Amino acid sequence: MRKILVTGASGQVGSELKKLSVSRKEDFLFVSRDMLDITHAGNVRKFLEKHPVEAIINCAAYTAVDDAEDNPERAAQVNSEAVEIFAGICKEKQLKMVHISTDYVFDGQKNSPYFEEDPAAPLGIYGKTKWEGEEAMRRINPPRSVIIRTSWVYAPGGNNFVRTMLKLGKEKDVVKVVDDQVGTPTRAGDLAAAILEILPGLDNKEVRTYHYTNEGVCSWFDFAKAVMEYGKLPCKVIPVPSSEYPTKAKRPKFSVLSKQAFKRDFKMDIPYWRDSLREYLEEMGVNN
Numbered sequence: 001m002r003k004i005l006v007t008g009a010s011g012q013v014g015s016e017l018k019k020l021s022v023s024r025k026e027d028f029l030f031v032s033r034d035m036l037d038i039t040h041a042g043n044v045r046k047f048l049e050k051h052p053v054e055a056i057i058n059c060a061a062y063t064a065v066d067d068a069e070d071n072p073e074r075a076a077q078v079n080s081e082a083v084e085i086f087a088g089i090c091k092e093k094q095l096k097m098v099h100i101s102t103d104y105v106f107d108g109q110k111n112s113p114y115f116e117e118d119p120a121a122p123l124g125i126y127g128k129t130k131w132e133g134e135e136a137m138r139r140i141n142p143p144r145s146v147i148i149r150t151s152w153v154y155a156p157g158g159n160n161f162v163r164t165m166l167k168l169g170k171e172k173d174v175v176k177v178v179d180d181q182v183g184t185p186t187r188a189g190d191l192a193a194a195i196l197e198i199l200p201g202l203d204n205k206e207v208r209t210y211h212y213t214n215e216g217v218c219s220w221f222d223f224a225k226a227v228m229e230y231g232k233l234p235c236k237v238i239p240v241p242s243s244e245y246p247t248k249a250k251r252p253k254f255s256v257l258s259k260q261a262f263k264r265d266f267k268m269d270i271p272y273w274r275d276s277l278r279e280y281l282e283e284m285g286v287n288n
């Protein structure tokens with residue numbers, strides 16, 4: 001593959017792709033918002049005329065779930081309209097496209113893992129705009145393209161739950177964490193590696209949707225306890241209901257995603273969330 005454009009390059013998944021790119025044979029072009037604002041259709045077109053690529057991995061998104069409630073237009077521009085722009089360009093120029101979406105397209109009313117074809121019913125603006133982005137991609141239908149839904153992503157430098165828990169674990173003796181929202185954490189490095197693994201072989205005619213998270217199931221409370229345990233932090237974690245921790249945006253109570261389709265089509269093992277978290281904290285030097 002000649003060249004791969006990665007948007008959102010300073011975000012969690014974008015940064016992990018960048019790390020992995022050094023040992024890959026493909027050429028990469030990493031762009032953060034200051035280099036390419038993906039909401040400006042004209043700029044995106046001009047940029048791609050000047051820098052021809054064969055594939056686009058769209059990691060850029062408006063990811064501030066609560067802020068999105070107050071900024072629905074901005075969230076829509078980044079999460080829906082920009083995806084439509086990319087999908088149109090990819091179809092026209094026959095570029096492969098990997099777009100990342102979210103478990104928040106679901107309302108969390110199921111009590112078994114969500115399949116790709118389960119009906120979406122987002123509870124907030126973030127999930128709604130991400131769903132509209134997915135729908136634009138399916139409508140335009142660039143061949144050899146995929147939507148990958150993920151959840152509870154963490155990476156070094158990102159604003160994520162692991163980072164917050166490590167900080168609180170060092171500062172406090174006790175933290176309260178909700179135990180009635182259940183899902184699966186995803187190490188951004190695992191997702192980035194999976195994307196690079198599947199990209200060269202994409203040969204589908206219709207856009208396909210897949211789920212990729214780490215394996216397993218946990219609540220935010222379980223996740224916090226694991227961070228404290230593997231990070232060797234003596235902080236006690238107390239389970240509380242979501243009603244004690246109100247947030248602007250509603251979140252699904254259950255958003256475990258089935259990865260059957262991904263494993264079947266790409267013949268890939270997916271790491272268990274506890275193993276990935278332990279390894280991540282080790283690599284970060286947190287539990288030494």
Ligand SMILES: NC(=O)c1ccc[n+]([C@@H]2O[C@H](COP(=O)([O-])OP(=O)(O)OC[C@H]3O[C@@H](n4cnc5c(N)ncnc54)[C@H](OP(=O)(O)O)[C@@H]3O)[C@@H](O)[C@H]2O)c1
Binds near residue numbers: 032033059060101
């Ligand atoms: N984080 C999660 O827990 C989670 C869960 C499920 C799905 N996802 C999805 O996974 C993907 C990657 O998430 P992530 O955690 O890596 O997100 P992230 O760390 O928030 O990174 C997103 C990046 O997008 C950039 N961006 C925002 N608006 C832009 C614009 N108009 N033009 C160009 N770049 C823009 C941001 O730049 P600035 O820093 O300059 O704003 C940021 O670097 C996203 O599609 C997200 O919806 C994430």
